[in-house]
Amino acid sequence: MRKILVLFILLAGLAVGVFIVAGRVRGGDGVDTGSSADRGQISQLSLKFMEDLRFKDFQHAASYHSSEDRKKVNIPQLIEQWFAVKPETLDIMRYEIQKVDIDSTGKRGRVKVKTVVKILNMNEIKEPEIMLYFFKDPAEGWIMELESSLH
Amino acid sequence: MAASQGEQLNVLCERYLEIVFSDRGNTFLLLMQAPLIALLIVLTWRDVDSATDSLYYVMALTSLWFGTFNACREVVKEGPILDREARLGVQPGPYLLSKLLVLALISFVQCLCLASIVNRSVPLGGPPLLHFLYLWLTSLGGVALGLVVSCLMSNSDKAVGSVVLVLIPQMLFSEMVLSHEHSSSAIKWAEDFTFLSWAHQGMKELTKADWSYVTLAQSAFMLFLLTAGLLAVSLFLLTLRTGKAQS
Numbered sequence: 026m027r028k029i030l031v032l033f034i035l036l037a038g039l040a041v042g043v044f045i046v047a048g049r050v051r052g053g054d055g056v057d058t059g060s061s062a063d064r065g066q067i068s069q070l071s072l073k074f075m076e077d078l079r080f081k082d083f084q085h086a087a088s089y090h091s092s093e094d095r096k097k098v099n100i101p102q103l104i105e106q107w108f109a110v111k112p113e114t115l116d117i118m119r120y121e122i123q124k125v126d127i128d129s130t131g132k133r134g135r136v137k138v139k140t141v142v143k144i145l146n147m148n149e150i151k152e153p154e155i156m157l158y159f160f161k162d163p164a165e166g167w168i169m170e171l172e173s174s175l176h
Numbered sequence: 177m178a179a180s181q182g183e184q185l186n187v188l189c190e191r192y193l194e195i196v197f198s199d200r201g202n203t204f205l206l207l208m209q210a211p212l213i214a215l216l217i218v219l220t221w222r223d224v225d226s227a228t229d230s231l232y233y234v235m236a237l238t239s240l241w242f243g244t245f246n247a248c249r250e251v252v253k254e255g256p257i258l259d260r261e262a263r264l265g266v267q268p269g270p271y272l273l274s275k276l277l278v279l280a281l282i283s284f285v286q287c288l289c290l291a292s293i294v295n296r297s298v299p300l301g302g303p304p305l306l307h308f309l310y311l312w313l314t315s316l317g318g319v320a321l322g323l324v325v326s327c328l329m330s331n332s333d334k335a336v337g338s339v340v341l342v343l344i345p346q347m348l349f350s351e352m353v354l355s356h357e358h359s360s361s362a363i364k365w366a367e368d369f370t371f372l373s374w375a376h377q378g379m380k381e382l383t384k385a386d387w388s389y390v391t392l393a394q395s396a397f398m399l400f401l402l403t404a405g406l407l408a409v410s411l412f413l414l415t416l417r418t419g420k421a422q423s
Contacts (some may be wrong), residue, residue, distance in 0.1 A: 064301060123224050
């Protein structure tokens with residue numbers, strides 16, 4: 026019993042050590058840096074944005090952009106550019122985040138999203154990938170970058 | 177006079193640990209499973225450097241398999257020894273606890289290998305230590321499931337064969353297999369009794385920026401509750417068996 030307890034304590038110490046070291050060595054190339062909270066935050070924003078697109082809630086989808094961009098953002102046009110179809114013929118069936126990058130400054134981020142969409146009038150299924158770009162505004166927090174998203 | 181339950185637990189733990197360490201081939205095989213499977217997972221997800229829902233599901237499933245397979249033969253293979261010792265006063269409680277503690281130690285190592293290797297190549301999102309803890313809790317659930325199988329079956333072959341029967345429902349009744357919008361209320365109800373659903377829910381919650389501590393605690397508590405329930409079943413079966421052996 027004592028042996029088992031000692032082994033448990035040693036292994037628990039090892040577990041904490043392994044994950045602390047793993048957290049410190051990760052980084053470089055501008056990939057995988059940034060706190061997990063930031064990565065989680067832009068992942069969540071991306072998923073919510075995709076959900077808005079799925080349910081054609083363009084007004085809410087625009088809310089992830091800066092207050093200035095919100096006035097000029099044209100989500101249907103964005104959809105047309107990304108998927109090369111009119112929004113009314115698009116059925117976003119599934120989406121999944123594939124990659125989340127945060128740069129070395131921790132102020133810019135990008136999220137690669139893989140989607141499965143159906144072009145309704147052609148009965149065709151496609152799997153386009155989308156890249157969403159974000160920047161961290163000191164006042165507003167993580168914001169989707171409209172220009173980079175458009176081009 | 178028979179030894180107290182605490183003394184019995186000490187002796188049984190020491191003996192079981194010695195048996196495990198002396199069977200080096202089998203122990204090596206058990207411990208090598210985790211890094212090998214972790215490498216296969218890394219190979220599959222290597223181009224996706226952010227964890228996906230399916231990754232959490234596969235990791236939780238792997239942990240559950242580890243626990244169940246580690247435990248499924250551990251009582252049944254010692255059937256005659258247990259019967260003899262029961263006649264000499266060995267209690268089912270310390271016997272079961274000795275199995276649980278040693279198997280928990282093996283699961284700990286396996287889940288640590290799995291979580292650390294995968295996390296090195298595919299960041300798990302959220303604190304990896306907490307992901308590891310969910311995996312370990314799931315693996316402990318697997319151990320409890322394996323012990324029930326081991327108490328029910330009459331020989332090791334049947335026990336190994338039955339593992340598939342208890343693990344497939346765990347895999348099937350999951351949102352990952354069929355989304356909630358398509359599943360019936362009976363399936364959703366069944367999901368509440370699977371380790372994978374709760375482990376998956378907890379691990380997914382960890383990736384969110386604003387964790388819900390309630391959801392995290394609920395997932396962990398349900399894993400614990402299901403494990404405790406299965407251990408109670410094992411204890412009941414062992415009590416029946418030792419009672420029969422004593423009479």
